[in-house]
Amino acid sequence: MIDNNKVVDVLRKINDPNTGIDIVSAKRVRDLKIQDKQIFFELEVHDLSQEAKFAINAECYALLKDQFKDLEVHIHFTQSKGGNKTILPQVKNVIAVASGKGGVGKSTISANLAVTLSKQGYRVGLMDADLYGPSMPTMFELKGEKPKIQQVYGKPKLIPIEKYGVYLISIGFIVDPEQAVVLRGPRLSGVIKQFINECIWPELDYLIIDLPPGTGDIQLTLVQSVPVTGAIIVTTPQDVAVADAIKASNMFRLDTVNIPIIGIVENMSWFTPAELPDNKYYIFGQGGANSLAKKYQSSVLAQIPLIQEVRESGDHGKPVSIADNAMLTELFDGMTDQFLKQLQLRHELYAPTKKVEIKT
Ligand SMILES: Nc1ncnc2c1ncn2[C@@H]1O[C@H](COP(=O)(O)OP(=O)(O)O)[C@@H](O)[C@H]1O
Ligand SMILES: [Mg+2]
CATH class of the missing domain: 3.40.50.300 (P-loop containing nucleotide triphosphate hydrolases)
Structure with a gap:
């Protein structure tokens, strides 16, 4: 069984394009679930270009796969709806x-x-x-x-x-x-x-x-x-x-x-x-x-x-x-x-x- 904390530790190595700090501290990661051999989470992004989305997706994927070899990674991007948490969420x-x-x-x-x-x-x-x-x-x-x-x-x-x-x-x-x-x-x-x-x-x-x-x-x-x-x-x-x-x-x-x-x-x-x-x-x-x-x-x-x-x-x-x-x-x-x-x-x-x- 994989420890949620270990997954979170890996995600802490990834930077949020908006705030520049890691995606966990920037509170961009939602609904992290680990089921059987699968990791699911939502990644909230704000006004992100396709290239940037692609890059961050690839980075999450590579780092997680590196740590947890036989797991499948599912990342669902959600567009933040503006509001308070978008700007300076940290x-x-x-x-x-x-x-x-x-x-x-x-x-x-x-x-x-x-x-x-x-x-x-x-x-x-x-x-x-x-x-x-x-x-x-x-x-x-x-x-x-x-x-x-x-x-x-x-x-x-x-x-x-x-x-x-x-x-x-x-x-x-x-x-x-x-x-x-x-x-x-x-x-x-x-x-x-x-x-x-x-x-x-x-x-x-x-x-x-x-x-x-x-x-x-x-x-x-x-x-x-x-x-x-x-x-x-x-x-x-x-x-x-x-x-x-x-x-x-x-x-x-x-x-x-x-x-x-x-x-x-x-x-x-x-x-x-x-x-x-x-x-x-x-x-x-x-x-x-x-x-x-x-x-x-x-x-x-x-x-x-x-x-x-x-x-x-x-x-x-x-x-x-x-x-x-x-x-x-x-x-x-x-x-x-x-x-x-x-x-x-x-x-x-x-x-x-x-x-x-x-x-x-
Ligand atoms: N309580 C105080 N006693 C003595 N000098 C002060 C005091 N408060 C501010 N000063 C001085 O007055 C000047 C203006 O203060 P400052 O904080 O720059 O004002 P502001 O940002 O409102 O323009 C500065 O030289 C500051 O050191
Ligand atoms: Mg002043």
């Missing part, structure tokens, strides 16, 4: 980090959330979708690094770069940052789709997406291309930042998009000088995140003060959450705990997000 939660304005700390929060989750033992990816102002090469000290490319059934795929336990992709790894401005509408969307479909993302608990500020083409492409589990909105406490954060939040709450807001992070909430540790100066005002949270029946995940070390460590490519500073790591640990709590609630209260079809 990623459990896709989290978009958004803001209305630039410079409020979206990338800082994304980087520290990613690193903290990874420290807690989760598998984490970080997609730098701010194509005009990619920050991750700097924040992770990866300037000038290039992702490796792997051919999967004749198509080149990018391998995200790992640093501090986080798998990263950024336009900054691909084009010279000074040239990124030449990208326009359709090409921007193309890059985002490439980050989703032509990257070999490993199995992940969280894929954090650092969006550009505002509500433009990139944000729309993203919600149309991938089922986003939820959004985090970053804002400073001041009125003008909150007014813009409302617009960003409204995009996620459109009927046609319907992505829940997991929580609000208020950044630059106050400043405390080192020599006056009990004083808090509310440079950007107060209460912004609270009013936003009320409006969207969401909650404030954290208030992060203005701290010189946060800026410095970002510039030096070592997010503060890995620094040797208990006060700072506690801040981001607290934010991450709240995020996980609110995400859990989201899973209990809402249905999974569907990829959005918007007619343009």
Whole structure:
């Protein structure tokens, strides 16, 4: 009698043409049955050419026959019907980090959330979708690094770069940052789709997406291309930042998009000088995140003060959450705990997000 697990182990050696990871991790294998001397399974494929189907069929067949000599192999191809599991089936939660304005700390929060989750033992990816102002090469000290490319059934795929336990992709790894401005509408969307479909993302608990500020083409492409589990909105406490954060939040709450807001992070909430540790100066005002949270029946995940070390460590490519500073790591640990709590609630209260079809 043949052990199912042994068959599965063989199938793990075969790559899925869409995601680039193995067909078992990509959850493409269904209804595996072994009867007498026969192996049956369904292989779900997505928009695959005849040649690619042929190649993957031949590979399954050859590897299985090699292990189990006198068995017959029956593979039934099914076309995936779109839906949620087609895109990034190996990623459990896709989290978009958004803001209305630039410079409020979206990338800082994304980087520290990613690193903290990874420290807690989760598998984490970080997609730098701010194509005009990619920050991750700097924040992770990866300037000038290039992702490796792997051919999967004749198509080149990018391998995200790992640093501090986080798998990263950024336009900054691909084009010279000074040239990124030449990208326009359709090409921007193309890059985002490439980050989703032509990257070999490993199995992940969280894929954090650092969006550009505002509500433009990139944000729309993203919600149309991938089922986003939820959004985090970053804002400073001041009125003008909150007014813009409302617009960003409204995009996620459109009927046609319907992505829940997991929580609000208020950044630059106050400043405390080192020599006056009990004083808090509310440079950007107060209460912004609270009013936003009320409006969207969401909650404030954290208030992060203005701290010189946060800026410095970002510039030096070592997010503060890995620094040797208990006060700072506690801040981001607290934010991450709240995020996980609110995400859990989201899973209990809402249905999974569907990829959005918007007619343009
Ligand atoms: N809490 C903070 N304290 C000090 N500096 C901060 C803080 N948050 C962000 N910064 C700094 O402010 C600048 C803008 O932050 P960034 O994360 O790049 O914003 P965004 O991605 O929203 O444009 C960066 O130089 C960053 O290091
Ligand atoms: Mg940024």
